[in-house]
Amino acid sequence: MIEILQTYGMQLLIGGFPHTPLGGLALTVILAVSGLVLAMPVGLLMAVPLRSRFRPVKALAELIVFYIRSVPLLLHVLWVYFLMPAIIGVSFPPAITMLITLVLFNGAYISKIVVAGIDALPRGQTEAALSLGFGRVQTMRHIILPQALRNMLPSLVSQLSLLIKETALGAAIGATEATQTFLDLADNLPGQAIQVYALLALAYFALCYPLLLIGRRLERCVGKAQKIATEPAS
Amino acid sequence: MITITHLDKHFDRLHVLKDISLNVKPGEVLVLCGPSGSGKTTLLRTINGLETIDSGTITVDGETVDPKSREIRRQRQGIGFVFQQFNLFPHLSVIDNITLAPRKLKGLTRDEAEARAMQLLDRVGLRDKRDVHTDTLSGGQQQRIAIARALAMEPPVLLFDEPTSALDPEMVGEVLSVIRELAQDGMTMLCVTHEMGFARDVASRIIFMADGRIVEDTSPGQFFSAPESARARAFLQDILGH
Amino acid sequence: MTLIEFLSGRYGELLLKGLIVTLQLSGVTLAASFVIGVVLTLIRLSPLWIVQQAVGLLVDAIRSVPLLVHVIFWYFGAPELLPDGLRMWLYARDVNFICAAVAISIYAGAFISEDLRSGLRSIPRGQSEASLSLGFSGFETFRYIILPQAFRITVPPLLGQAMTLTKNTSIALMIGVPELVYQARRIQDITYEPLMPYASATLVYVVICALLTLASRAYSRTALSHRTEPERTPATREQSA
Numbered sequence: 001m002i003e004i005l006q007t008y009g010m011q012l013l014i015g016g017f018p019h020t021p022l023g024g025l026a027l028t029v030i031l032a033v034s035g036l037v038l039a040m041p042v043g044l045l046m047a048v049p050l051r052s053r054f055r056p057v058k059a060l061a062e063l064i065v066f067y068i069r070s071v072p073l074l075l076h077v078l079w080v081y082f083l084m085p086a087i088i089g090v091s092f093p094p095a096i097t098m099l100i101t102l103v104l105f106n107g108a109y110i111s112k113i114v115v116a117g118i119d120a121l122p123r124g125q126t127e128a129a130l131s132l133g134f135g136r137v138q139t140m141r142h143i144i145l146p147q148a149l150r151n152m153l154p155s156l157v158s159q160l161s162l163l164i165k166e167t168a169l170g171a172a173i174g175a176t177e178a179t180q181t182f183l184d185l186a187d188n189l190p191g192q193a194i195q196v197y198a199l200l201a202l203a204y205f206a207l208c209y210p211l212l213l214i215g216r217r218l219e220r221c222v223g224k225a226q227k228i229a230t231e232p233a234s
Numbered sequence: 235m236i237t238i239t240h241l242d243k244h245f246d247r248l249h250v251l252k253d254i255s256l257n258v259k260p261g262e263v264l265v266l267c268g269p270s271g272s273g274k275t276t277l278l279r280t281i282n283g284l285e286t287i288d289s290g291t292i293t294v295d296g297e298t299v300d301p302k303s304r305e306i307r308r309q310r311q312g313i314g315f316v317f318q319q320f321n322l323f324p325h326l327s328v329i330d331n332i333t334l335a336p337r338k339l340k341g342l343t344r345d346e347a348e349a350r351a352m353q354l355l356d357r358v359g360l361r362d363k364r365d366v367h368t369d370t371l372s373g374g375q376q377q378r379i380a381i382a383r384a385l386a387m388e389p390p391v392l393l394f395d396e397p398t399s400a401l402d403p404e405m406v407g408e409v410l411s412v413i414r415e416l417a418q419d420g421m422t423m424l425c426v427t428h429e430m431g432f433a434r435d436v437a438s439r440i441i442f443m444a445d446g447r448i449v450e451d452t453s454p455g456q457f458f459s460a461p462e463s464a465r466a467r468a469f470l471q472d473i474l475g476h
Numbered sequence: 477m478t479l480i481e482f483l484s485g486r487y488g489e490l491l492l493k494g495l496i497v498t499l500q501l502s503g504v505t506l507a508a509s510f511v512i513g514v515v516l517t518l519i520r521l522s523p524l525w526i527v528q529q530a531v532g533l534l535v536d537a538i539r540s541v542p543l544l545v546h547v548i549f550w551y552f553g554a555p556e557l558l559p560d561g562l563r564m565w566l567y568a569r570d571v572n573f574i575c576a577a578v579a580i581s582i583y584a585g586a587f588i589s590e591d592l593r594s595g596l597r598s599i600p601r602g603q604s605e606a607s608l609s610l611g612f613s614g615f616e617t618f619r620y621i622i623l624p625q626a627f628r629i630t631v632p633p634l635l636g637q638a639m640t641l642t643k644n645t646s647i648a649l650m651i652g653v654p655e656l657v658y659q660a661r662r663i664q665d666i667t668y669e670p671l672m673p674y675a676s677a678t679l680v681y682v683v684i685c686a687l688l689t690l691a692s693r694a695y696s697r698t699a700l701s702h703r704t705e706p707e708r709t710p711a712t713r714e715q716s717a
Contacts, residue, residue: 070685071678072643075657079678082670161540168542172650179544186552197553201541208540282609311611321606325624334620335610380606387610 001195008185012199015176023176025203027095031170031177032163035102036156039163042103043110050115068108074169077101081173094175102166106159113155117148151222157215161208168204178203235260235391235422236281241290243276250276252446254290258424260390263417265433265454266426268443269469274426277443278393281424282315294391311339314384314392318399320376322368328355328379329364332386339387347386354382358412374405378412385416392416394425430473434458442466482672487663491676494659498680501573501645501655505580506638512585517592538586543647546579551651554578576648584641591637595630596622628699635692639685656680 005012015023022030049061068076080101085091092100121144129139171180182200186193236258243251250273258264266274279285281292283301292299299309323331332354333347342350355361358378368376377397384392394413398406410432417423417436427433433440433454440457442450444465450457461467482488520531538546551572555563566574599622607617649658660673667673 066685066689067682070639070643070689071681072646072657074646074649075660075674075678075681078657078661078670079674082664083674086670165540165542168544169647171544179542179548183548194553194556197545197549201545201549204542204545205537205540209536212536212540284605284609307611307613309611310609313609315606315609317602317606317609319600319602321600321602323603323606323621323625325628335612338616338620339611383610 001199004185004189004192004195004199012178012181012185012203015181020176021093021095024181025178025207027176028164028167028178029207031095031099031102031167031175032160035099035106035163035167036160038099038103039106039110039159040156042107043114046107046111047114047118050111051118065108065111068105069112073101073105073166074172076105077169077172094170094173095177097173098167098170098175098177102163105166106163110156110159113152113159114148117152117155118144120151121147154215154219154222157211157218161211161215164207164211165204235262235295236424237291237293238277238281239291241277241280241292242288243280243285244288250446251280251287254446254448256441256448256451258391258422260422261420262422262438263436264424264439264441265437266424266441266443267428267430267433267469268449271445272443273446274441274443275395278315278395278424278426282310282313282393284315311335311387312389312391314387314389316377316380316384316392316394316397318396320373320380320400322376322380322383324367324369326368327365328360328368328371331368331379332383335383336386351382351386354385357385357415358382359408372405373401374408377401377405377409381409381412381416390422392421392423394423394427396426396428398427398429428473430458430470442469444469479672479675483676487667487673488676490659490663491656491673491680494654494656494677495680497573497653497658498642498645498655501577501580501648501653502638502642504577505584505645506641508577508581509584509588509637509641510634512581513588513592516585516589517596520589520593521596535586535589538583539590543580543583543644544650546583547576547647547651550579551575572648572651572653576645576651576653580641580644580648584637584644587640588634588637591630591633592626595626595633598629599625631695631699632692635688635695639688642684642688643681 011024013024014026015021046061046065049057050065052058052061077098081094081097084097084100125143125147126139129143130136134143167175167177168179170177171183174180176184179200182196182203186196189196236256238254238256241251241254242249252273254273254277266278268274276285280287281294281299283299283306286301294309294313297305297309299313300306323334326334329348329351332351333342333344336342336347336350337344352361352364355364358381360375360378360382363371363375363379368379371379377400381392381397397413398409401409406429410429413423413425414432414436425437437454440450440452440454441448442452442457442461442463442465449463450461450466452462457466458470461470483491516531516535520528520535522528522531554575555566555571558566603621603625604617607621608614612620645655646657648655649661652658654662656677660677663673664670
């Protein structure tokens with residue numbers, strides 16, 4: 001395995017770059033991070049109609065989120081890959097297709113996280129802000145969202161590790177992210193295919209496991225802070 | 235009935251029980267009181283083997299209580315415990331909460347256990363709640379069921395850990411009156427509580443604790459009219475609001 | 477061509493075949509992953525620190541690697557490690573389906589064991605103390621008091637896992653298992669027209685998820701409705717791809 005790394009390490013890390021577009025593990029990380037960064041505003045925006053007091057708006061938003069969450073990501077990828085060009089007449093390279101899909105898909109999940117984060121705050125917070133004379137929007141911006149975002153932090157960290165794993169589906173449409181790159185290498189090294197697969201699994205483990213541990217630690221911290229804030233001292 | 239000698243216990247570095255010795259005779263009702271953090275709840279829990287001890291001995295009915303021994307399960311059946319937070323089993327109905335232990339541990343048939351449970355429900359005034367789910371009950375009702383559950387094992391001793399602290403004020407009375415009746419029937423009891431009126435009426439002895447020690451062990455009359463220690467005077471002043 | 481016309485022809489038949497494979501794969505892996513999840517959880521209850529840590533690390537490692545990589549490993553890699561006889565036996569059967577099922581079961585099993593464990597941990601300490609104070613043993617406490625409560629609050633997350641698992645079976649198309657999305661793609665290759673096949677497949681998933689969501693809500697309403705205090709639901713661990 002060390003031998004494979006010595007010979008092909010660079011290829012696994014960045015693909016054929018600079019002769020081809022950036023690929024390999026670097027593309028995986030870039031897709032995941034930019035996917036999360038772009039999905040956050042999408043999720044926040046989608047959370048607005050989800051919390052609307054106007055029923056039809058709320059119902060429509062719920063329906064869209066339910067639709068996105070109930071269809072396999074792989075099928076979403078194929079929709080965007082094959083149908084977006086047919087509908088808007090422009091076709092994107094596989095990596096961009098993957099990014100668009102990841103943003104929409106994770107935006108729907110994050111919107112649910114946002115709503116849960118807001119609903120988890122005690123009603124007294126809103127009431128206290130309103131009683132001080134804050135407006136609804138100001139209350140949301142200065143009082144509720146800062147607290148909700150802090151509570152959401154552990155979920156967002158796990159969301160990043162989900163995104164890293166989800167980028168692997170890029171292989172289905174030929175995006176040269178990590179899985180595709182490793183698979184190509186395995187094809188070229190028939191005798192050592194198992195070692196290449198093992199390296200691939202190890203690479204994902206090295207990326208996701210630390211995130212898992214960080215998420216867990218944050219969950220404990222946030223949980224403790226929450227407990228202190230909401231429980232009366234006895 | 236219960237004999238405790240030279241009991242010591244630490245939580246990590248915190249010395250929570252310091253050289254406690256105590257003797258309880260059958261039929262006595264002891265009220266344990268004192269400022270929070272004085273060790274009274276911990277002391278009560280050691281008697282049921284819910285806490286381990288560092289040194290000293292606890293005997294109940296002449297048998298040593300040791301949470302690590304094999305005998306602890308049988309011994310616990312004879313030492314009822316009522317919790318501050320009730321701890322009813324939410325997946326069971328009221329009647330099943332009461333009958334589970336007698337059926338599984340004493341081998342009673344369902345009919346025997348239920349007949350006995352109905353008597354206990356009568357005693358705590360909740361006969362009509364037989365089949366409801368525990369979560370629909372008020373706090374006072376839950377605590378009365380918890381007392382019935384402990385009584386179902388027919389223990390010679392009952393331990394109460396702040397049985398009314400988690401209750402709304404209007405429900406305190408109904409729980410205390412159940413405990414009062416048990417005292418009149420001659421049940422041996424240890425009760426951690428801040429209800430001083432109840433303590434004055436029901437207790438045969440008051441055990442006042444502070445900083446992990448027993449500071450006073452005296453009759454209610456003595457304790458409320460002329461407490462010996464400055465700690466007890468300060469405590470009474472705080473709690474009675476003079 | 478309307479969707480009805482499309483589905484009533486031979487393409488409808490292909491999609492139906494795909495749906496059956498999807499349901500078979502989901503059913504098999506759901507059962508297997510539940511068993512794996514329970515076994516992992518029971519091992520993790522071991523009093524031995526080293527065993528807890530080892531199984532914990534294994535579960536985390538399984539969860540850290542994409543399902544697609546699990547599938548690739550079990551299909552392309554693992555059979556080579558088998559003794560010849562066993563490998564011949566495997567290749568004489570539906571090797572794609574079997575390897576996909578193994579990969580999905582192990583992956584989902586790790587997530588289910590996490591759900592079960594957080595279900596167990598969400599039962600307040602007072603419950604076991606109350607049970608011990610009545611004289612029940614540690615095992616009896618687990619059997620009569622902890623397990624029934626943990627099971628009830630774990631059912632909704634488990635239905636969520638069933639939903640994710642059903643969606644995840646689509647990844648089996650990458651090793652040629654002819655499930656629903658595989659058939660949709662195949663039809664697209666024949667007709668050069670993606671809309672109808674993908675719309676049909678999408679509709680099927682939406683219906684399956686709607687049914688499971690309704691089941692989960694009905695369960696929460698009936699089994700957990702009598703609770704007045706806020707439910708301590710353990711966080712669901714989303715499997716994702």
